[in-house]
Structures are given as structure tokens and as C-alpha cells.
Amino acid sequence: MMTxxxxxxxxxxADLPTTQPSPPQPISEPLAELAQEAGAEPTRRKRGRPRKxxxxxxxxxxxxxxxxxxxxxxxxxxxxxxxxxxxxxGNEKLFVPFTTHLAPVELHYLDGPTFRGFxxxxxxxxxxxxxxxxxxxxxxxxxxxxxxxxxxxxPVPPAQxxxxxxxxxxxxxxxxxxxxxxxxxxxxxxxxxYAVRTLxxxxxxxxxxxxxxxxAAELEAGRVDLTASYPVMTAADVFSVPxxxxxxxxxxxxx
Ligand SMILES: [Zn+2]
Numbered sequence: 660m661m662t663x664x665x666x667x668x669x670x671x672x673a674d675l676p677t678t679q680p681s682p683p684q685p686i687s688e689p690l691a692e693l694a695q696e697a698g699a700e701p702t703r704r705k706r707g708r709p710r711k712x713x714x715x716x717x718x719x720x721x722x723x724x725x726x727x728x729x730x731x732x733x734x735x736x737x738x739x740x741x742x743x744x745x746x747x748x749g750n751e752k753l754f755v756p757f758t759t760h761l762a763p764v765e766l767h768y769l770d771g772p773t774f775r776g777f778x779x780x781x782x783x784x785x786x787x788x789x790x791x792x793x794x795x796x797x798x799x800x801x802x803x804x805x806x807x808x809x810x811x812x813x814p815v816p817p818a819q820x821x822x823x824x825x826x827x828x829x830x831x832x833x834x835x836x837x838x839x840x841x842x843x844x845x846x847x848x849x850x851x852x853y854a855v856r857t858l859x860x861x862x863x864x865x866x867x868x869x870x871x872x873x874x875a876a877e878l879e880a881g882r883v884d885l886t887a888s889y890p891v892m893t894a895a896d897v898f899s900v901p902x903x904x905x906x907x908x909x910x911x912x913x914x
Pocket of ligand 1: 779780788794
């Protein structure tokens with residue numbers, strides 16, 4: 660059976676601040692089913708000369724329809740205000756810190772053959788918690804990405820171990836609070852600790868001067884949901900992923 664669940668290239672470590680998951684898409688309905696639904700209406704009409712556009716239904720086809728597949732409502736549809744995740748891997752990446760405000764979140768990391776990536780824990784009644792998936796805390800810090808020229812969220816593990824990200828960023832955020840503006844270079848080392856350094860701002864650097872004040876005001880007013888950078892999987896989403904559905908079934912959890 661053909662589905663639209665595609666594996667997502669991803670890091671294999673659950674503790675890496677990494678990717679924005681590419682969640683499973685709904686399985687499409689065959690066009691034949693749609694035609695059947697649409698057929699209910701004409702049967703109520705009077706016989707006789709067909710109305711305009713009525714008798715021109717396309718032949719039935721079992722293939723999914725792109726308009727249905729991509730145009731329907733999806734629980735994973737990207738809301739306009741959703742920020743991308745600032746992923747840190749082996750190569751140094753640059754960002755400009757501009758706020759000390761962050762949003763705590765609990766994330767599940769899924770590494771199955773069909774779905775791989777992070778999703779947000781739905782807390783009370785979370786189906787992923789029920790099937791034994793661990794939720795790890797992350798602190799989502801908005802930062803300015805000077806290459807992409809947009810604000811993104813940096814997922815920071817809150818652990819205070821030496822070499823972890825939070826204690827390395829702490830003195831830098833104190834400088835931000837004091838009004839300093841600078842570039843931060845960060846990379847993840849092979850032992851999964853982090854290397855962090857600061858760079859002075861080049862005179863001609865675009866560091867979000869036109870964008871950050873407005874974003875910061877929206878953030879402080881509570882109109883930006885940083886946690887929306889990660890999708891929440893509903894029970895229906897979970898059961899649409901074969902390996903998760905199998906795990907649920909073994910625990911006696913069914914749709
Ligand atoms: Zn959960």
C-alpha cells in the first residue's frame with residue numbers, strides 16, 4: 660500500500676538539538692471515494708438535462724489527487740508564525756542573540772524507520788508518553804540567523820554539565836542583557852559537548868535591526884508561540900506511523 664510517510668534524513672542521537680521533524684502526511688483517499696461522496700448530491704437532483712458541470716466528472720482513478728493530498732487540512736500544516744529550528748551540528752553556525760527570554764518545552768525524539776525527528780510532548784494524555792517514549796526538556800531560545808536573515812529557535816538542553824550548551828551561553832546572555840550585540844559561533848564537538856565563541860559584528864552585517872525589535876515586542880507581549888516550532892502528534896498521527904501503531908498495539912492501546 661502506498662503511503663506518503665517518507666523517512667526524514669536526521670541525526671541519530673536523541674540528545675542533539677536538531678531537526679524540525681517532517682511529520683507524516685495523511686494517507687490520501689482514492690479519488691474513487693471522493694467521487695462516491697460527490698455522487699450523493701446528484702442523486703437528489705431531478706432527472707433531465709444535466710446541470711452545468713454536472714456530467715463532466717472525471718473517470719475514476721485510484722491514484723491520490725494532489726489537490727486533496729496537499730490542499731486539505733493537516734495537523735502538521737505549518738502555521739504562518741511557526742519559526743524554524745536552529746540546528747547545531749558539527750560545522751560551526753553563527754547566530755546573533757538578542758533576548759534572554761525562552762520557552763521550556765518537552766520533546767520526544769522518534770527514530771523509527773518511517774518517522775524520525777522531534778515532536779512536542781502533548782503533556783496530559785500524550786499518546787507518545789503512553790507508549791513509552793521519553794520526553795526530554797529543551798529551552799527554546801529565539802536567535803537571529805544572519806545567513807537565513809530570520810529569527811529561529813535554538814533548542815538548548817537545560818543540563819548544566821561542563822561543555823553543555825546552557826552554561827556556555829549563560830555568560831553571553833548576560834552580555835545581551837547588558838545591551839551588547841555580537842555574533843556567536845557554535846558547533847557540536849565529536850564528544851557531544853559544544854564549542855562556543857563570540858565574534859564582533861562587522862560594520863555591514865545584517866543582524867536583524869529591521870526585524871528584531873518588532874519580533875521582540877511580539878514575544879514579550881505573548882503573541883509568539885516558540886514551542887510551535889515543533890509539531891504535536893495526535894493519536895491519529897501516531898497510529899498512522901506503522902512502527903508507533905505496532906508499539907501501541909503491543910501495549911493494548913488501539914484507536
Ligand atoms: Zn509526551
